[in-house]
Every structure is written in C-alpha cells, then in structure tokens.
Amino acid sequence: MSYLQLQEEILDQDLCTSCGACVAVCPANIISLNDAFLPETTLDSEMISNVCVSCNLCSEICPGRETDVPASEMFLFGRTRIPEERWTGIMQKSNLVSAVDSSIRDRASAGGAATGLLVSALRSGLVDAVLVIDRDKERPWIPQAILTDDEQTIINCAQSTYCVAPNLHLLKETKYERIGIVGLACEIQAIRKIQRHPKTADLAKKIVFTIEIGCASSTKLSGTEHLIENKLNIPLEEVANVRYRDGQYPGAFTVYTKDDKSKELPFFELVKEFKKFKTFRCLSCRDWWSGIADISISDGDPNIYASSQHGDIPSRFSMVVTRTDIGQRLLELGVNSGTLVAVPEKFEPEESLGLQRKRFRSSSFAKEYPGRVPDSAVLFPDDDAEREDDEIIATMSNRIS
Numbered sequence: 001m002s003y004l005q006l007q008e009e010i011l012d013q014d015l016c017t018s019c020g021a022c023v024a025v026c027p028a029n030i031i032s033l034n035d036a037f038l039p040e041t042t043l044d045s046e047m048i049s050n051v052c053v054s055c056n057l058c059s060e061i062c063p064g065r066e067t068d069v070p071a072s073e074m075f076l077f078g079r080t081r082i083p084e085e086r087w088t089g090i091m092q093k094s095n096l097v098s099a100v101d102s103s104i105r106d107r108a109s110a111g112g113a114a115t116g117l118l119v120s121a122l123r124s125g126l127v128d129a130v131l132v133i134d135r136d137k138e139r140p141w142i143p144q145a146i147l148t149d150d151e152q153t154i155i156n157c158a159q160s161t162y163c164v165a166p167n168l169h170l171l172k173e174t175k176y177e178r179i180g181i182v183g184l185a186c187e188i189q190a191i192r193k194i195q196r197h198p199k200t201a202d203l204a205k206k207i208v209f210t211i212e213i214g215c216a217s218s219t220k221l222s223g224t225e226h227l228i229e230n231k232l233n234i235p236l237e238e239v240a241n242v243r244y245r246d247g248q249y250p251g252a253f254t255v256y257t258k259d260d261k262s263k264e265l266p267f268f269e270l271v272k273e274f275k276k277f278k279t280f281r282c283l284s285c286r287d288w289w290s291g292i293a294d295i296s297i298s299d300g301d302p303n304i305y306a307s308s309q310h311g312d313i314p315s316r317f318s319m320v321v322t323r324t325d326i327g328q329r330l331l332e333l334g335v336n337s338g339t340l341v342a343v344p345e346k347f348e349p350e351e352s353l354g355l356q357r358k359r360f361r362s363s364s365f366a367k368e369y370p371g372r373v374p375d376s377a378v379l380f381p382d383d384d385a386e387r388e389d390d391e392i393i394a395t396m397s398n399r400i401s
C-alpha cells in the first residue's frame with residue numbers, strides 16, 4: 001500500500017477531486033500538486049518504494065472514490081440519513097440569509113452568508129484564520145487557496161470560483177491553530193475522514209468548523225482559460241482579475257484587464273461553455289451538498305441559470321442549512337453580532353436546478369460505469385428515470401412570460 005495505490009485507484013481513473021488532502025496528510029512529504037491541480041510525486045518508482053513509508057494515509061483520507069459519508073454521519077449525528085433526507089442530509093434549521101454590510105453582500109455570489117459567517121467567526125475569536133479561495137498574484141485567472149486572518153482579504157475572496165481549486169494542502173504546515181473552512185462537498189468529505197482517522201489527530205484538532213457551498217460540478221482551469229481567450233477574446237497576459245459572479249445578482253463572468261477595462265459573459269453562457277471541461281469525478285459526483293458540513297449554503301434563488309437567461313434580478317439571499325450545534329451557534333453569532341440577517345425558509349430540493357442536474361447526471365454515470373463512480377450517501381435504491389441534462393435545464397428554466 002503506497003503512493004502507487006493512489007495513482008492507480010484514483011489518479012489514473014480521473015477520480016481525483018483536487019482537494020489537496022493527500023498532500024496534507026503524507027508524512028513523507030512526497031506528494032505535491034502540479035499545474036493541473038493534480039497530486040504528483042517527482043520520485044521514480046524505485047525512489048517511491050524507498051521514501052514512501054506505505055502508511056496508506058493518502059488513500060484512506062482521499063474522497064475520490066470512497067466518500068464515507070454514512071460513517072461521517074454516524075460520527076457527527078449518531079445516525080445515518082433516512083430516505084426522506086436523501087437530498088437534504090440531516091439538518092437542524094434552514095434560513096434565507098444575507099449580509100447586512102453591503103461591502104460583503106455586493107461582492108458575494110448570493111447573499112454573502114458564507115463571507116459573513118467567516119468574518120463573524122474571526123471577529124469573535126472563534127477561529128484565528130479561515131481557508132478561502134483567492135487568485136494567483138502573477139496569473140490572476142488562476143485560483144489559489146489562502147489561509148488568512150485578515151478580514152478584508154476574506155471579503156475580497158467572496159464569490160464563487162467555478163474552477164477546480166485545491167485548498168486542503170494548506171493545512172499541512174501552518175502557524176494557525178483554530179481554522180474555519182469553506183469548501184465543496186468533496187473537500188468536506190476529506191476533512192471528516194481526517195477528523196475520524198486516528199493518525200491525523202494533529203490536523204483534525206485545528207479544524208473548528210466547516211461550511212460547504214452547493215456544487216453542481218466544478219470545471220477545469222482550461223474552461224476558465226477558454227472563456228477568457230475564446231469567448232471574450234482577451235489574451236491571458238492582459239488579465240488583471242477574474243470574477244465569476246460579478247455585478248447585479250445573479251451576476252456575470254467578468255474579466256478585468258490591465259488597461260482598466262472589463263468584459264463579461266452572462267452566467268448561463270458560462271454554464272453552457274463549461275460543460276466541455278469537466279472531470280470524470282465531477283460528472284459522476286452525487287453529492288451536491290455532502291450533508292456533513294456544520295453549515296451548508298446555496299444560492300437563495302434555486303435557479304440562477306434561468307434568472308440569468310431571462311434577465312431577472314432576484315433578491316440577494318443565500319440558503320443556509322445548519323446541521324450541527326457548532327453550525328447553529330455560528331449562524332447565531334453572525335445574526336446576534338448584526339453581521340447577518342436570517343429569515344426561516346424551507347429548502348426544496350426539487351426546485352434546485354444544480355441539485356437536480358447532479359442527481360440525474362450522476363445516476364446515468366452510475367449505470368454506465370458500475371464500480372468506477374464515487375460512493376454516496378444518496379445511493380438509496382435508485383428509482384430515477386433517465387433524464388438528459390439538457391432536458392432538465394430546459395424544463396426547469398423555461399418560463400412563460
């Protein structure tokens with residue numbers, strides 16, 4: 001059991017989510033991430049067998065194929081989800097939430113709940129740093145995770161980065177002791193595995209809370225480069241900044257250039273273009289939310305594709321589901337400190353375009369590639385009828401005006 005197992009079972013199968021967890025846990029420090037955000041080792045196979053201590057931690061922590069959600073549900077809630085909780089996971093409360101401060105709200109993807117929660121946690125001293133997604137300073141179209149204790153940096157990093165963006169490798173060597181994390185379902189799955197594993201207790205004790213944002217699928221960096229170069233006709237060397245949900249909600253993909261100009265593409269165009277730039281892992285992924293974060297968040301508007309297509313401007317809210325006691329306390333901290341406002345609202349999985357697309361797409365993948373797809377807590381006896389992705393988008397997004 002060594003690095004070669006990770007290579008064969010995950011990397012060679014295109015099952016890597018690029019979460020970075022294997023880098024964080026490797027005691028021999030032989031795994032790093034390459035320019036495509038994939039783990040690699042520069043050692044040849046003989047050197048691997050000399051240096052790799054065959055602890056198998058990289059494979060055990062990896063959420064690429066084994067997400068281990070039921071075991072994490074037992075760890076967190078003392079039970080696994082029941083069929084009625086198939087798509088929501090086990091939850092305490094759901095609210096529509098928005099940030100009070102317009103400098104957070106207007107910079108966020110939705111209502112700025114994620115950013116407001118991180119800022120509240122830092123201000124209160126609950127954490128001494130948070131893990132968010134920034135941009136590479138030299139090549140600003142490339143996402144780069146950052147651990148920060150600076151409030152303004154957290155606010156600058158608000159908004160979704162619809163691009164593969166590893167973050168958990170940063171947990172490896174850090175001066176911070178109490179960290180709040182925002183990430184996608186696969187990243188939360190890796191974190192819960194780290195928290196449950198007896199050999200990764202040192203890493204686990206640094207993690208104070210996890211927030212996940214819903215994920216219909218992420219996109220390779222080549223997708224972002226395609227939009228910039230081929231759809232907006234901007235050479236990459238001219239890029240000063242990239243924002244995926246800029247301006248009026250639900251926002252547009254906007255590229256700022258070094259000559260202080262900008263060009264944009266409506267969100268629904270981004271969704272269509274990005275279809276060609278997905279990994280097998282994302283296309284076969286079942287978990288829109290993992291259901292095992294302390295707090296799960298999505299857009300308040302359940303179909304921003306349709307809103308962007310029809311030119312609607314819905315109210316700017318995030319749907320916030322609290323699952324654990326720390327998650328509930330964190331939301332209360334945000335509200336009681338005046339950073340966030342929250343209004344109770346039921347979460348309806350049937351209305352969420354992202355969730356429904358993921359549900360049917362992953363269901364077809366499970367049938368087409370038995371044995372190769374990631375496991376999932378939502379794999380109850382599958383009664384889903386076959387439905388094509390384009391059909392779901394069309395039926396859920398066409399509106400009679």
Ligand SMILES: Cc1cc2nc3c(=O)[nH]c(=O)nc-3n(C[C@H](O)[C@H](O)[C@H](O)COP(=O)(O)OP(=O)(O)OC[C@H]3O[C@@H](n4cnc5c(N)ncnc54)[C@H](O)[C@@H]3O)c2cc1C
Nearest residue numbers: 108109110111112113114115132133159161216298299354
């Ligand atoms: C790939 C992807 C797919 C998504 N699919 C859906 C969907 O189908 N339906 C839906 O309702 N919502 C989806 N979302 C979430 C949605 O876009 C908003 O992020 C969410 O509603 C939170 O909004 P907010 O205003 O509360 O967050 P904000 O206040 O804007 O904060 C967002 C936080 O998330 C962090 N972040 C951004 N991108 C990433 C990333 N790639 N990896 C890790 N952390 C990141 C930022 O650093 C920031 O801290 C998706 C997000 C991503 C990144």
Ligand code: SF4
Nearest residue numbers: 026052053055056058
């Ligand atoms: S030392 Fe352990 S974690 Fe590192 S590559 Fe080898 S088996 Fe994986």
Ligand code: SF4
Nearest residue numbers: 016017019020022062
């Ligand atoms: S999914 Fe995460 S842990 Fe698994 S190989 Fe990829 S980066 Fe490493």
Ligand code: SF4
Nearest residue numbers: 186215217218282285
């Ligand atoms: S689709 Fe699944 S694997 Fe891909 S980024 Fe989203 S949660 Fe992770």
